[in-house]
Amino acid sequence: MxxxxxxxxxxxxxxxxxxxxxxxxxxxxxxxxxxSTTTGDxxxxxxxTEAPVTVPMNTNVPALGECPTAVFxxxxxxxxxxxxxxxxxVTVECTDDEVVVTSxxxxxxxxxxxxxxxxxxxxxxxxxxxxxxxxxxxxxxxxVLGALGFTTTGLPIYGPTxxxxxxxEAFGDPVYNGLLDDCGGHTxxxxxxxxxxxxxxxxxNLDSSFIIGYALDGFPIYNSVGCLDEECTETAVFVSGYDMxxxxxxxxxxxxxxxxxxxxxxxxxxxxxxxxxxxxxxxxTTAFPYIIGCLRGTATAQTGNxxxxxxxxxxxxxxxxxxxxx
Numbered sequence: 001m002x003x004x005x006x007x008x009x010x011x012x013x014x015x016x017x018x019x020x021x022x023x024x025x026x027x028x029x030x031x032x033x034x035x036s037t038t039t040g041d042x043x044x045x046x047x048x049t050e051a052p053v054t055v056p057m058n059t060n061v062p063a064l065g066e067c068p069t070a071v072f073x074x075x076x077x078x079x080x081x082x083x084x085x086x087x088x089x090v091t092v093e094c095t096d097d098e099v100v101v102t103s104x105x106x107x108x109x110x111x112x113x114x115x116x117x118x119x120x121x122x123x124x125x126x127x128x129x130x131x132x133x134x135x136x137x138x139x140x141x142x143x144v145l146g147a148l149g150f151t152t153t154g155l156p157i158y159g160p161t162x163x164x165x166x167x168x169e170a171f172g173d174p175v176y177n178g179l180l181d182d183c184g185g186h187t188x189x190x191x192x193x194x195x196x197x198x199x200x201x202x203x204x205n206l207d208s209s210f211i212i213g214y215a216l217d218g219f220p221i222y223n224s225v226g227c228l229d230e231e232c233t234e235t236a237v238f239v240s241g242y243d244m245x246x247x248x249x250x251x252x253x254x255x256x257x258x259x260x261x262x263x264x265x266x267x268x269x270x271x272x273x274x275x276x277x278x279x280x281x282x283x284x285t286t287a288f289p290y291i292i293g294c295l296r297g298t299a300t301a302q303t304g305n306x307x308x309x310x311x312x313x314x315x316x317x318x319x320x321x322x323x324x325x326x
Contacts, residue, residue: 058209061220064279065131067094068220071209072101072152078108078205085111086121090154094130098300099214101126103154107193108205112181120191126150126306132218132297134280138270139217139295142253146309147194147302148292149215153205155185156194156306157213157221160289161252163188173248173255175290184290197290200224212284217297219272221282228264230276236265238273240287248288256288270294 062068072092080087088106092099105122113119126147141148141159149157162174169177174196180186183204184197198213200206200223213221228234246255258269267273271293272282284291301307 061210067130068092068099068211068214069094071211071220073205073208075108075153075205079110081107081109081111081119083111085119088154090152097130098127099130099218101128101150101154101214103150105155105193107155107183107185108153109183109203111193114179114181114186115188117187117189118191119187119193122190122192123305124150124154124156125304126214126216126302128214128216128300129218129297132280134296135217135298139299141292141294147216147306148295148299149213149221151195151198151206151213151221152209152211156192157198157215157291158194158196159292160196162196168250170250171252172250173252173288175288176248176252195291198284200284213291215282215292215295215297216299216302217295218300219280219282219297221284221291224283224285226273226281226283227276232276238265238267238283238285240271240285240289240293241266241268242288242293244288252288258293268293268296270296272296 058070060070062071069092072090075088075090078088086104086106088108089104090101091103092101094100101124103122103124103126105124106119111119126149144159145161145163146158147156148159151157160173160175161171162169162177162179164170174180174186175184180196183195183199183206185193185195187193198204198206198221200212206212206223210222210226211220212223215221224239225235225237228236241258241260242256243259244255245257248255260266260268267283267285270282271285271289271291272280275281280296282292282296
């Protein structure tokens with residue numbers, strides 16, 4: 001029997017990978033951490049939760065400018081989508097300035113039909129900055145219905161909003177509406193599998209590294225548990241700063257409000273933070289916006305299929321209406 005993603009997200013929030021520890025050890029996110037972050041005259045304490053979590057086999061993360069091939073998992077022995085579907089194929093290489101990832105867009109786990117669109121191989125090529133920089137101002141993703149990044153397993157990452165159909169759930173939150181499988185994905189109108197949320201667990205092939213994806217601005221996407229200091233002697237579960245203030249059945253961006261509470265484990269509006277090494281990273285969370293809330297850097301313009309917007313789910317916006325924030 002399938003367990004809805006929302007239930008799994010609640011039950012497994014603390015089964016996400018911890019961001020420190022030795023190979024094949026079990027690290028504990030300590031609920032008694034009393035570390036604090038000071039900004040100006042304000043001192044804020046981190047909220048942490050105790051739970052044993054398995055550290056990934058690869059505990060290293062690439063430095064800025066280092067080609068991140070090591071964080072992409074070996075998919076040669078995964079179960080695959082099943083049936084007569086093709087197995088996933090992902091390649092990664094780097095130029096002097098870019099990370100180049102190609103993928104056939106096939107999930108490495110059993111395909112569950114959450115939409116009537118089926119599943120078909122794709123031809124993805126993403127290019128992102130090898131040395132991304134934080135922009136002066138973040139870029140909104142409110143009206144973006146296409147890819148915002150990709151997982152290290154070669155699957156497109158979309159934002160926390162769905163398309164215009166069905167009309168009752170137009171531009172709604174696909175997690176809230178129960179439209180996603182246990183790994184946070186489903187297929188679109190072009191039979192293209194993509195993720196709106198991420199579960200950094202073995203069943204989704206996202207447990208081999210702390211980094212589980214990249215945004216199109218080049219910044220990495222980490223799992224939800226991270227270090228509070230460079231030596232990683234203290235850790236915390238990082239959480240979204242958005243509160244539900246409306247009904248996310250439709251027009252999800254109008255149903256959530258970012259409300260920072262000063263806690264050092266609450267992420268910024270983009271669902272990210274500056275890590276202890278001074279570099280920016282996003283974190284996958286179990287609450288809206290799930291992966292990315294805005295782009296903190298400058299996205300690389302994509303070409304080919306990777307540049308296409310999310311196709312409509314059966315028709316134009318309801319009543320010829322605008323996109324979510326229009």
